[in-house]
Amino acid sequence: MMIETNRLLIRPMTNEDALHLFELNSDPEVVRYTGDTVTHNFADAQRILTDLVFNQFNLYKMGRFSVLLKDGTYLGWCGLRYFPESKEVDLGYRFLRKFWGHGYATEASLAILKYGFEDLKLHRILARAMPANLPSIKVLQKLGMTYRGVANDPHYPSGFVLYDITAEEFNNAKINKL
Secondary structure, three states, X not given: OOEEOOOEXXXXXXXXXXXXXXXXXXXXXXXXXXXOOOOOOHHHHHHHHHHHHHHHHHHHOOOEEEEEEOOOOEEEEEEEEEEOOOOEEEEEEEEOHHHOOOOHHHHHHHHHHHHHHHHOOOOEEEEEEOOOOHHHHHHHHHOXXXXXXXXXXXXXXXXXXXXXXXXXXXXXXXXXXO
């Protein structure tokens, strides 16, 4: 399975992505607003792939996907995560710092929302961001997601802002028509 946009290739992660994941998660600025800690070794990155990423994809046909430029340059990841306890699907993304500010998060997220609504037939997708993470909040707004308030979570010590979008809202959103 491969999702293609104007500039990007989005594909399920493989074992070979452990090195990319390690590079991404070992940058304190990249994980600053995620609720995650810095990944200190390659084995931790491999464990994230095995325990979280592959498991989500095998069980639910969704997960965090690798995002690459069409020339093969690795940018980061974007994807959906299912939380069985709350029956919610969360949009997330994380990119190497040198690729911030180029619109990749918006472009990849739009493709992932389309995948979620059209292929997986989801009815609602939510996203969380720490209140201080203004660039991420701006991405959620560009995607046509609706602000739903501030909530608390043990992974987000300062709380987080919650956004969501339904399949109907996505189908009617201006950005989806671009």
